[in-house]
Amino acid sequence: MDAMAEIRATFFEECAEQLADLEAGLLAIENGEADSDTVNAVFRAVHSIKGGAGAFSLDDLVHFAHVFETTLDEMRSGRLDSSEKVLKIMLRSADALADLVTVARDGGSADAERNAGLIDELKGLVALAKGEEPPAPKAAGASAPSDGPVYDDGMGDLDFTPVAVDLGDLMGIGGDNRFRIVFKPSPRMYAKANEANRVLRDVYTLGEAKVACNISEVPLLPAIDPEGAYLTFTIELSTAESEEKVREVFEFVEFDCDLTIEAVHDAPDGEIDADDPDIADILARIRATPDDEPLETPAKDEEEPKDAPEMREPEEPKATAAAPAARTPAPAPAAPAAAAKADAGGDGKGGAGGGAAQTIRVDLERVDRLIDLVGELVIHQVMLSQRAYQAGLARASDVAVGFDELEQLTREIQDSVMAIRAQPVKSVFQRLPRLVREVADISGKQVRLITEGEWTEVDKTVIERLADPLTHMIRNAIDHGLEKPADRLAAGKAEEGVVRVAAMHRSGRIVIEISDDGAGINRKRVKEIAIKKGLIPAEANLSDEEIDNLIFLPGFSTAEKISSLSGRGVGMDVVKRSIQALGGRVSIASKPGRGSTFTMSLPLTLAVLDGMIVSVGDQTVVVPLTAIIETLQPKASEVKSFGGDARLVQVRDTFMPLVDVARELGYSYELANATGGVAILVEAENGARSALLVDAIQGQRQVVIKSLEANYGRVPGIAAATILGDGRVALILDVDAVVATSRVEGNFFNSGMQHAAE
Amino acid sequence: MPRKSPKTTAVEGAVYTLPEILDLKAATPLTEKLMSLRGQNIVLDASKVERLGTQCVQILIAAAATWKDDMAAFSIAEPSDSFTSGLQVLGLTPQAILEKEVAQ
Numbered sequence: 073m074d075a076m077a078e079i080r081a082t083f084f085e086e087c088a089e090q091l092a093d094l095e096a097g098l099l100a101i102e103n104g105e106a107d108s109d110t111v112n113a114v115f116r117a118v119h120s121i122k123g124g125a126g127a128f129s130l131d132d133l134v135h136f137a138h139v140f141e142t143t144l145d146e147m148r149s150g151r152l153d154s155s156e157k158v159l160k161i162m163l164r165s166a167d168a169l170a171d172l173v174t175v176a177r178d179g180g181s182a183d184a185e186r187n188a189g190l191i192d193e194l195k196g197l198v199a200l201a202k203g204e205e206p207p208a209p210k211a212a213g214a215s216a217p218s219d220g221p222v223y224d225d226g227m228g229d230l231d232f233t234p235v236a237v238d239l240g241d242l243m244g245i246g247g248d249n250r251f252r253i254v255f256k257p258s259p260r261m262y263a264k265a266n267e268a269n270r271v272l273r274d275v276y277t278l279g280e281a282k283v284a285c286n287i288s289e290v291p292l293l294p295a296i297d298p299e300g301a302y303l304t305f306t307i308e309l310s311t312a313e314s315e316e317k318v319r320e321v322f323e324f325v326e327f328d329c330d331l332t333i334e335a336v337h338d339a340p341d342g343e344i345d346a347d348d349p350d351i352a353d354i355l356a357r358i359r360a361t362p363d364d365e366p367l368e369t370p371a372k373d374e375e376e377p378k379d380a381p382e383m384r385e386p387e388e389p390k391a392t393a394a395a396p397a398a399r400t401p402a403p404a405p406a407a408p409a410a411a412a413k414a415d416a417g418g419d420g421k422g423g424a425g426g427g428a429a430q431t432i433r434v435d436l437e438r439v440d441r442l443i444d445l446v447g448e449l450v451i452h453q454v455m456l457s458q459r460a461y462q463a464g465l466a467r468a469s470d471v472a473v474g475f476d477e478l479e480q481l482t483r484e485i486q487d488s489v490m491a492i493r494a495q496p497v498k499s500v501f502q503r504l505p506r507l508v509r510e511v512a513d514i515s516g517k518q519v520r521l522i523t524e525g526e527w528t529e530v531d532k533t534v535i536e537r538l539a540d541p542l543t544h545m546i547r548n549a550i551d552h553g554l555e556k557p558a559d560r561l562a563a564g565k566a567e568e569g570v571v572r573v574a575a576m577h578r579s580g581r582i583v584i585e586i587s588d589d590g591a592g593i594n595r596k597r598v599k600e601i602a603i604k605k606g607l608i609p610a611e612a613n614l615s616d617e618e619i620d621n622l623i624f625l626p627g628f629s630t631a632e633k634i635s636s637l638s639g640r641g642v643g644m645d646v647v648k649r650s651i652q653a654l655g656g657r658v659s660i661a662s663k664p665g666r667g668s669t670f671t672m673s674l675p676l677t678l679a680v681l682d683g684m685i686v687s688v689g690d691q692t693v694v695v696p697l698t699a700i701i702e703t704l705q706p707k708a709s710e711v712k713s714f715g716g717d718a719r720l721v722q723v724r725d726t727f728m729p730l731v732d733v734a735r736e737l738g739y740s741y742e743l744a745n746a747t748g749g750v751a752i753l754v755e756a757e758n759g760a761r762s763a764l765l766v767d768a769i770q771g772q773r774q775v776v777i778k779s780l781e782a783n784y785g786r787v788p789g790i791a792a793a794t795i796l797g798d799g800r801v802a803l804i805l806d807v808d809a810v811v812a813t814s815r816v817e818g819n820f821f822n823s824g825m826q827h828a829a830e
Numbered sequence: 831m832p833r834k835s836p837k838t839t840a841v842e843g844a845v846y847t848l849p850e851i852l853d854l855k856a857a858t859p860l861t862e863k864l865m866s867l868r869g870q871n872i873v874l875d876a877s878k879v880e881r882l883g884t885q886c887v888q889i890l891i892a893a894a895a896t897w898k899d900d901m902a903a904f905s906i907a908e909p910s911d912s913f914t915s916g917l918q919v920l921g922l923t924p925q926a927i928l929e930k931e932v933a934q
Contacts, residue, residue: 269919276919283920283921285922285926287891290895294896298889
C-alpha cells in the first residue's frame with residue numbers, strides 16, 4: 073500500500089510539472105513564441121497526464137485529458153489554427169485539467185458542468201478542424217451518452233469517414249519511437265509479488281501499446297503449477313519515450329523475466345509498404361485503439377465480447393482504406409513533416425538533456441537539515457579559530473593556514489548547500505497567468521500579463537512565502553489599479569490593461585515589481601477614506617508618498633463595495649506584514665493616470681548573511697554588508713545639527729542624515745558624540761543614503777541567520793539574530809527600518825504603522 | 831459461445847462463482863476447486879470478480895483447455911468489468927481464453 077501511495081504521490085508531482093509545461097507552452101503559443109516543439113511539448117504533457125491517470129483509474133481525468141489531447145492533436149497536425157479563440161479555450165481547459173488533477177489528489181468535486189461545456193467546446197474545435205459542420209447536434213448527441221473517449225463515437229454510430237480523417241491527422245504525428253517488446257515473466261517474478269498486469273499497465277502509460285498474449289505454453293489443469301508462469305506477452309509499443317524509459321518500466325522485474333526490447337523500424341506486419349514509418353505508426357495506433365478503449369467501456373454482458381472481434385474486423389479494412397487517403401496529404405504540407413522531425417529532435421534533446429543534467433527528488437526536510445547542520449558547522453568553525461587565536465596561536469603558523477583553508481571550505485560547502493535550495497521564481501510566476509485570467513473574468517476587465525525575470529533564483533522558502541502576497545498584489549492591481557475597458561478607452565488608453573511582474577536581483581536581494589498601467593492611486597480619495605475611518609486626523613498634512621502608504625494601514629479599503637476579489641480591508645496590511653516577516657519591504661510608486669508600481673524587496677536567502685560586526689553601546693550588532701557603501705570617521709566640521717536632535721553629515725559634496733543607531737534601538741537616550749564613532753554609509757532600498765553612527769567596527773563576517781520572530785518575537789529595527797564566534801547572540805540590523813524610523817520620528821502616521829507591524 | 835445463464839443449473843452442469851479476489855494467493859485454491867469440478871459441464875460466474883491476477887488467468891486458460899480436452903462444456907458467464915479489463919491488460923478477452931487450443 074505504501075509503495076502504491078508513493079507512486080501516486082510521484083504521479084501527482086509529475087502532473088504538476090506537466091501542467092506547468094502545458095500552461096507555459098500554451099502561453100508561448102499565444103504570444104507567438106512557439107515553434108513546433110512547443111506544440112509537441114504541450115501535447116505530450118496532456119498525454120502523460122492521461123496515461124498516468126489511466127493507471128490509477130482516474131476516469132474523469134482520463135476522459136477530459138483524452139478530449140483535450142485529441143484537440144491538441146489537431147493543432148499539432150496544423151489542422152487547427154492557434155487563433156486567439158482556440159487558445160482561450162485551450163487555456164481554460166488547462167485550468168480545468170489542473171482542477172481535475174487537484175480533485176483526484178485531494179478529493180472534492182470538480183465543476184462538472186464547466187468541464188462538460190469545455191469538452192463540448194473542444195470537440196467543436198476538432199469538428200471545425202476536420203472541416204465538418206461545427207459542433208453539430210449529431211456529434212453532441214453521439215458524445216453525450218457515451219462517456220468513453222471520442223474515438224468511440226467514430227466507431228459506434230457514425231460511418232467510417234471521420235475515422236479516415238482521423239488517420240490523416242495521425243499522419244502528422246509520426247516520428248514516435250516504436251518498440252517490440254517480448255516479455256516472459258518467470259515464476260520467480262510472481263513469487264516476488266510482482267504482477268505482470270501491473271508491468272503491462274505501466275507500459276500502457278508510455279504510449280499506445282498493443283499486447284498480444286501467447287497462451288500456448290499453458291498446460292492442462294492437472295499439470296499446472298498454480299504459481300507458475302506460462303504466458304508470454306508481445307507488446308507493440310508506440311511511444312514518445314526513449315528506449316531507456318521503456319526499459320525503466322521493467323526495471324524491477326528485469327532479472328525475473330525473459331525480456332527483449334527492440335526498436336521497430338518497419339511496419340509491424342507486411343500488409344502495407346514498410347517504407348513509410350508514419351503509416352506503420354498509424355497502423356500500430358489503430359490496432360492499439362480497440363485494446364485501449366474498452367478499458368473504459370468494459371463489456372456489460374456476454375454479448376460484448378462477441379462484438380469485439382466484429383469491431384476489430386472493420387479495423388483492418390479501415391486502415392488499408394485510410395492509408396492511401398492518408399498518403400495524399402502527406403507529401404503536400406511540409407509542416408506536419410517538419411513537426412514530426414522536430415518532435416523526434418525534441419525527444420533526442422530531451423534524452424541528451426536527461427543524460428547531461430540529471431535530477432533527483434529529495435525530501436525538502438533533508439535539505440533543510442543539511443542546511444542547519446552546515447550553519448552549525450560555520451558557527452563552530454568560527455568559534456574554533458577564534459579560540460585558537462585567543463589561546464595564542466601565531467597567525468603565520470601552519471595551524472592558522474589550516475584554519476583559513478577550513479574556513480574557505482566551509483564557505484564553499486555553505487554556498488553549495490544554499491544553491492540546492494535556490495530555485496527560479498518561475499514556479500510562482502507560472503501560477504500568475506491563471507490568476508490573471510480568472511480575476512480579469514470576474515472583474516470584466518481585459519488584462520495582459522507580462523512577466524520578466526522568471527529565472528531569477530531565490531531560496532525556496534522565500535518562493536513559497538512569496539506566492540500569497542504576490543497573488544494579493546496582482547489581484548489588487550487588476551481590481552483597483554486597472555480601469556474598466558470603457559474608462560480606459562475614454563482616457564485614451566488601449567482597452568487591454570497591462571500588468572507587469574518583474575523579478576530581478578539587486579544588491580544581494582531579490583526585487584519584485586508589480587506594475588499596472590491603470591489610473592494610479594487616487595490620493596484625494598485615499599486621504600478622505602483614511603480620515604473618515606479615523607486612521608489619520610482630518611487636518612493632517614501628508615506628502616504624496618505618505619498618502620500612498622496609507623493603503624498599507626490595517627482596515628483600509630478604497631473599494632466602495634465589497635467584491636469577491638477584494639475590498640474587505642484585509643489586504644495590503646497583510647501583504648506588508650507577510651513581506652516584513654520575510655525580512656522584506658514593500659513600497660509604492662504611483663503616477664495619477666499612468667499606473668502604480670509596487671516594489672517588493674526580499675532577501676535571497678533566509679539562512680546566511682554577509683555582515684559587518686559593529687559595536688553599539690555595549691551591544692554587538694550586525695549590519696548587512698549589502699546595504700553598506702563605505703565607512704568613515706566624521707570630523708566635527710562635517711557634522712551639522714538642525715531642528716533639535718537631527719544631524720547631518722557631510723560626505724564629500726553631499727549631506728546625508730546621521731542616524732544614531734544606539735539611540736534608535738534604545739540602547740542609550742543620550743545623543744552619541746558623532747566624532748567619537750564610525751559612520752557607516754548605507755543605501756536603503758529606495759536608493760536614499762544615510763549614515764549610521766556606531767561606536768566601533770569589529771570586523772566583517774558571514775553570519776548564520778537565526779530567526780528572531782521564531783525564537784523571540786519581532787523587534788522593530790531588527791531583522792534577525794545570529795550567534796557569534798564566542799557564542800553570544802548578536803542582532804542583525806534592519807537598515808531600512810532604522811533609517812526610516814529616524815527620519816520621520818514622531819510622525820503619528822509612521823508610529824501608527826510601526827505599531828501595526830508589531 | 832452460447833450464453834448460459836448461471837441461474838439455470840443444468841442437470842449435467844455446475845455453476846461456480848469465481849471469488850472476488852483472484853490474486854496470487856487465490857491461485858492454488860482456484861486450481862484445486864476447478865480440479866474438483868472436473869468431468870462435468872461448468873459455467874464460471876465471473877460477475878463478482880474484482881481483481882484478476884495473471885496466474886489465475888493462466889489457470890482459467892488451463893481449465894478451459896482441459897474441459898475442451900474432456901469434451902465437456904466450459905463457459906464464463908457475466909464477466910464483471912474488472913474481469914474483462916483485467917484480461918484486456920494482458921491482451922486477452924474472455925473469448926480468447928475459451929477458444930485457444932492448447933498444445934501440450
